[in-house]
Amino acid sequence: MGNAVKVPFLDLAGQYRALEGEITEAIGKVCSQAHFILGPEVQQFEKDFANFLGGEFAAGVASGTDALALALRALNIGSGDEVLVPANSFIASALAVLLAGSRPVLVDVDPRTHLIDLEDAERRLTERTRVIMPVHLYGRCVDMTALGEFAARNGLSVVEDAAQAHGAKWEGRSAGTFGDYGCFSFYPGKNLGAFGDGGAVVAQSEKAIARIRSLRNYGSEVKYYHPEVGTNSRLDGVQAAVLSVKLRRLSEWNMARSRLAGRYTRALSPLRELGLELPEMPAAEQHVFHIYAVQHAKRDKLLAHLHSNGVQAQIHYPIPIHLQEGYRFLGFGEGDFPVTESIAKKVFSLPLFPEMTEEQQDTVIETLHQGLLSLCD
Numbered sequence: 477m478g479n480a481v482k483v484p485f486l487d488l489a490g491q492y493r494a495l496e497g498e499i500t501e502a503i504g505k506v507c508s509q510a511h512f513i514l515g516p517e518v519q520q521f522e523k524d525f526a527n528f529l530g531g532e533f534a535a536g537v538a539s540g541t542d543a544l545a546l547a548l549r550a551l552n553i554g555s556g557d558e559v560l561v562p563a564n565s566f567i568a569s570a571l572a573v574l575l576a577g578s579r580p581v582l583v584d585v586d587p588r589t590h591l592i593d594l595e596d597a598e599r600r601l602t603e604r605t606r607v608i609m610p611v612h613l614y615g616r617c618v619d620m621t622a623l624g625e626f627a628a629r630n631g632l633s634v635v636e637d638a639a640q641a642h643g644a645k646w647e648g649r650s651a652g653t654f655g656d657y658g659c660f661s662f663y664p665g666k667n668l669g670a671f672g673d674g675g676a677v678v679a680q681s682e683k684a685i686a687r688i689r690s691l692r693n694y695g696s697e698v699k700y701y702h703p704e705v706g707t708n709s710r711l712d713g714v715q716a717a718v719l720s721v722k723l724r725r726l727s728e729w730n731m732a733r734s735r736l737a738g739r740y741t742r743a744l745s746p747l748r749e750l751g752l753e754l755p756e757m758p759a760a761e762q763h764v765f766h767i768y769a770v771q772h773a774k775r776d777k778l779l780a781h782l783h784s785n786g787v788q789a790q791i792h793y794p795i796p797i798h799l800q801e802g803y804r805f806l807g808f809g810e811g812d813f814p815v816t817e818s819i820a821k822k823v824f825s826l827p828l829f830p831e832m833t834e835e836q837q838d839t840v841i842e843t844l845h846q847g848l849l850s851l852c853d
């Protein structure tokens with residue numbers, strides 16, 4: 477039993493090899509024309525990405541975190557305002573609210589979907605609540621009909637964290653196109669990943685996106701004129717060129733992820749008898765399976781077994797936002813978000829990436845099966 481990797485968590489080098497010719501050519505063009513920041517490649521990618529999502533406007537920014545923070549700033553959210561954020565998310569969802577100068581109010585999640593629970597959100601409303609931030613976690617689109625009604629009823633703006641959900645849909649419409657703003661990350665490991673950091677904000681109107689374009693570029697639309705403060709958060713030409721090549725494969729990659737997720741669920745279903753909990757499989761287009769998250773009460777033992785057998789499973793996320801040391805000042809504590817806390821103790825993510833072979837997947841399934849059986853010894 478060695479530690480040699482048999483199944484990686486994802487294989488970005490393999491993905492690069494398959495696209496190497498196209499990508500080097502696209503990068504070469506940016507370099508030879510010296511369009512390093514914003515420029516025609518970024519404009520083209522913004523158009524293509526908006527089209528991919530269904531005809532909205534997009535603005536490239538420096539990261540998913542910045543996308544969220546800029547969207548909040550564009551809504552004039554700031555000091556004294558509160559933003560509802562699910563407790564079960566990556567840290568950046570809450571961090572972005574702090575970067576915008578306002579207060580993240582965490583909300584527990586639904587035990588079935590692991591997504592924001594609107595009943596709990598209702599309990600956490602105050603006069604200062606201005607925005608709700610649904611996170612389409614693991615690549616699964618939140619029920620945006622219910623969320624939109626909740627927001628309208630309570631006079632809230634909606635900023636979607638779609639950092640894990642490029643191409644996920646709710647009733648035929650793309651995640652990121654429902655809210656006042658939709659925010660995406662192109663961190664390399666996301667379903668659509670750059671060769672470094674990158675992000676995008678999506679909006680429904682030219683006016684809403686113009687505000688993002690100004691904020692990302694020192695509060696300026698005309699060079700050296702600054703009607704507002706803004707920041708520096710732009711997408712690089714090289715990243716946009718890479719993203720344009722990859723965007724053409726995104727639908728196909730998302731389908732491969734869905735197919736592999738379905739195959740996991742079929743193969744792992746009998747293991748429910750051994751205490752394994754599987755993700756619910758919603759309508760095919762709703763979930764783009766950025767992550768295939770399962771649960772087990774003896775997660776740490778299973779994970780150790782997977783790792784010692786060369787299967788790179790991970791945990792998303794081991795410590796919930798409200799229990800992170802740097803976030804204690806928010807005033808939440810143990811017991812405040814029982815569903816999120818239970819998930820954090822039991823959840824782990826199996827390797828899943830578009831290039832994954834059935835043979836690799838079978839190795840994961842067999843290793844997990846062995847691990848579950850050894851728990852019974």
Ligand SMILES: *Cc1c(COP(=O)(O)O)cnc(C)c1O
Nearest residue numbers: 539540541566568569639661663
């Ligand atoms: C990745 C991620 C972010 C942040 O994106 P970066 O590009 O890494 O800044 C925000 N929210 C969620 C849910 C993410 O997974």
